[in-house]
Amino acid sequence: MSDIVEAFLAALRLILSGDPEFLGIVGLSLRVTMGAVAIAAVIGLPLGALLATLRFPGRGAVIIVFNALMGLPPVVAGLFVYLLLSRSGPLGPLGLLFTPLAMTVAQTVLVLPIIVSITRQVVETMWEEYAEQLRSLGSTTMRAVPTLLWDARYQLVTGVLAGFGRASAEVGAVLIVGGNIAGVTRTMTTAITLETGKGNLPLALGLGMVLLTLTLVINGAAHAVGQVGRRAGG
Amino acid sequence: MRGEPTILPLRLSGVCYEAGGRVLLDGLDLTLNGPSRTVILGHNGAGKSLTLRLCHGLLRPTRGRIEWLGPGAAMAGRSRHAMVFQRPVLLRRSVRANLVHALSLAGIGGRGTRRCLADEALERFRLTDLADRPARVLSGGEQQRLALARAWVLKPEVLFLDEPTANLDPAATRAVEAMIDTFHGEGVKVVMTTHDLGQARRLADEILFLHAGRLVERAAARAFFESPQSPEAAAFLAGSLSF
Numbered sequence: 001m002s003d004i005v006e007a008f009l010a011a012l013r014l015i016l017s018g019d020p021e022f023l024g025i026v027g028l029s030l031r032v033t034m035g036a037v038a039i040a041a042v043i044g045l046p047l048g049a050l051l052a053t054l055r056f057p058g059r060g061a062v063i064i065v066f067n068a069l070m071g072l073p074p075v076v077a078g079l080f081v082y083l084l085l086s087r088s089g090p091l092g093p094l095g096l097l098f099t100p101l102a103m104t105v106a107q108t109v110l111v112l113p114i115i116v117s118i119t120r121q122v123v124e125t126m127w128e129e130y131a132e133q134l135r136s137l138g139s140t141t142m143r144a145v146p147t148l149l150w151d152a153r154y155q156l157v158t159g160v161l162a163g164f165g166r167a168s169a170e171v172g173a174v175l176i177v178g179g180n181i182a183g184v185t186r187t188m189t190t191a192i193t194l195e196t197g198k199g200n201l202p203l204a205l206g207l208g209m210v211l212l213t214l215t216l217v218i219n220g221a222a223h224a225v226g227q228v229g230r231r232a233g234g
Numbered sequence: 235m236r237g238e239p240t241i242l243p244l245r246l247s248g249v250c251y252e253a254g255g256r257v258l259l260d261g262l263d264l265t266l267n268g269p270s271r272t273v274i275l276g277h278n279g280a281g282k283s284l285t286l287r288l289c290h291g292l293l294r295p296t297r298g299r300i301e302w303l304g305p306g307a308a309m310a311g312r313s314r315h316a317m318v319f320q321r322p323v324l325l326r327r328s329v330r331a332n333l334v335h336a337l338s339l340a341g342i343g344g345r346g347t348r349r350c351l352a353d354e355a356l357e358r359f360r361l362t363d364l365a366d367r368p369a370r371v372l373s374g375g376e377q378q379r380l381a382l383a384r385a386w387v388l389k390p391e392v393l394f395l396d397e398p399t400a401n402l403d404p405a406a407t408r409a410v411e412a413m414i415d416t417f418h419g420e421g422v423k424v425v426m427t428t429h430d431l432g433q434a435r436r437l438a439d440e441i442l443f444l445h446a447g448r449l450v451e452r453a454a455a456r457a458f459f460e461s462p463q464s465p466e467a468a469a470f471l472a473g474s475l476s477f
Contacts (some may be wrong), residue, residue, distance in 0.1 A: 129323055130323055130325075132292060132319070132323070133319065133322075133323035134339075135292060136290060136292060136316070136317045136319075137316075137335075137336050137339045137340070137384075137388075138312055138313055138339045138340055138341075139339050143339065147325070147335065150327075151325050151326040151327065152326075231368075231371075232326065232368040232370070232371070233326060233368045233369070233370025233371040
C-alpha cells in the first residue's frame with residue numbers, strides 16, 4: 001500500500017517539477033492527437049453532412065461501414081497504416097514510418113469514423129426538420145451543408161471531442177506506427193505501457209494522471225458546450 | 235410594385251397529386267392573378283396545404299402542369315414567390331442572422347447590404363429589440379412574425395401562407411394578420427389556407443373551396459359566406475357554425 005502512495009507522491013513531484021522529458025511526452029501526445037482530430041474534422045464534418053443529406057445507391061452500406069469502423073481496434077488501424085507506410089508498402093518511399101506524422105495519420109483513421117457517424121446522425125435529424133424550409137428559401141442540398149453544420153455546431157463539438165477522447169486514450173495504433181522511440185515518437189500511452197513494464201511507476205502514474213485530467217477536461221468542455229447550445233435553443 | 239415584370243398569372247391545369255396509391259389532389263384547374271387575397275378553405279385532408287406546396291414548387295404534380303405565365307417568370311434569377319409554414323423552421327442563430335441567411339440564399343446583396351436589409355425588415359415589423367436573441371427561444375407568435383419578416387425581406391411578388399396562425403393565441407394572430415395586411419398593402423399577392431373562418435372573413439378577397447382533392451367552389455369572399463353555391467361548401471360552413 002505504501003508503495004502505491006510513494007509512487008503517487010513521486011508522480012506528483014514529477015508533474016510539478018516540469019521535467020523536460022515528461023513535458024516532451026505530454027506535448028507530443030497532444031500534438032499528434034490534436035493534429036489527427038483537426039484533419040478528421042476537416043474531412044469528416046462535410047462528409048458526414050453530405051452522407052446525411054444526399055441520397056445515392058449504396059448510401060446505407062456506407063453508413064454501416066462508418067458505424068462499424070467506430071469500433072475499429074486501434075491495433076488494426078495501426079497495422080493498416082503500418083502496411084501502407086512500411087518500406088515495401090505503397091507509401092514506403094515517403095519514409096514516414098516511425099514519425100509523429102505517421103502516428104497522426106493512424107489516429108486520423110481512428111477518429112474519422114466517429115466524426116463522420118456522429119455528424120451524419122446529428123445532421124440527418126436536423127435536415128428532416130430543415131429540408132422543406134431551406135428548399136423554400138432557394139437552397140440546394142449542397143448549399144444546405146454549411147447551413148446545417150453551423151446550426152448543429154454545439155452537438156458537433158461534442159462529437160469532435162469524443163473523437164479526441166478516443167485518440168488520446170489509444171495505445172495500439174501509435175505504438176505500431178510510431179515505435180515508441182524515446183524523444184521522438186513516445187506518447188503518454190506508449191510511455192505508460194513501457195514504464196509500467198520497467199517498474200518505473202512514478203513516471204507511468206504521472207502520465208496517467210495527466211491523461212485522466214485531460215479526459216475530465218474534455219468531458220467537462222463537452223458538457224459545457226451542450227449547456228450553451230441548449231440555452232441558445234439548439 | 236417592385237419595378238420588376240410580374241410573374242403572375244399562375245395557372246394550374248389538370249393538376250393531380252398521388253402519394254402511396256391515393257389520389258390527394260384530382261384535376262385542379264385554376265388561374266391565380268394578383269393582387270387580391272386568395273384564401274383556400276376546406277376540411278383537413280382536402281388538399282389545401284398540398285396545393286400551396288405544389289404552387290410554391292416544393293412538390294411536383296403527378297400529372298398536369300403548373301406554370302407562371304407572367305413576363306417576369308421567364309427571367310432568370312431567384313424565385314419571386316415565398317412561403318410561410320404553419321410551424322416556422324428557424325435556424326439556430328440570432329433573429330438577425332436568420333434574415334441575413336435567407337438573403338444570402340436568395341443571392342441578394344453583399345454582407346453589408348444584407349445586414350442593412352435585415353435591420354430594415356426588423357424595424358418594419360417591430361422586431362428590432364429581438365435582433366440579437368437566439369431565434370429558437372422566441373415565443374410562437376414572435377417566431378411566426380420572424381418567419382413573415384424573413385419572407386418580406388426577400389421582396390416576393392406572391393406569398394403563400396399555410397395556416398400561419400394555427401398555433402397562435404389571439405394577440406399573436408392579430409399581429410400576424412396585420413403583417414399579412416402589410417404584404418397586401420404593398421401589392422403582394424397573398425394565397426393562404428386557414429381553419430379560422432373569422433380570419434378568412436377578415437382577410438379574404440376570394441375563396442377557393444377544396445373538397446376531397448377537388449376544387450368545388452371559387453367565389454368572392456362575401457358571396458361565398460352569404461350564399462355558398464355548392465352543397466359541400468354549404469355543409470362546411472354550417473358545420474363550422476354549429477361547431
